[in-house]
Amino acid sequence: MYHAPFSNCAMRVRIALAEKQLEWTSHLIDLSKGEQRSKEYLGINPNGVVPTW
Numbered sequence: 823m824y825h826a827p828f829s830n831c832a833m834r835v836r837i838a839l840a841e842k843q844l845e846w847t848s849h850l851i852d853l854s855k856g857e858q859r860s861k862e863y864l865g866i867n868p869n870g871v872v873p874t875w
């Protein structure tokens with residue numbers, strides 16, 4: 823999952839994954855550097871929001 827540590831939406835998804843005891847791989851996105859607007863990330867999620875599965 824592509825996520826940001828302080829993203830409220832991503833936090834809710836991480837909580838749900840933990841409660842369901844599901845395994846997932848973390849890919850951190852630094853929102854302060856604008857990584858969600860990079861060409862590579864927009865190729866994964868054209869809306870540029872986190873989290874992205």
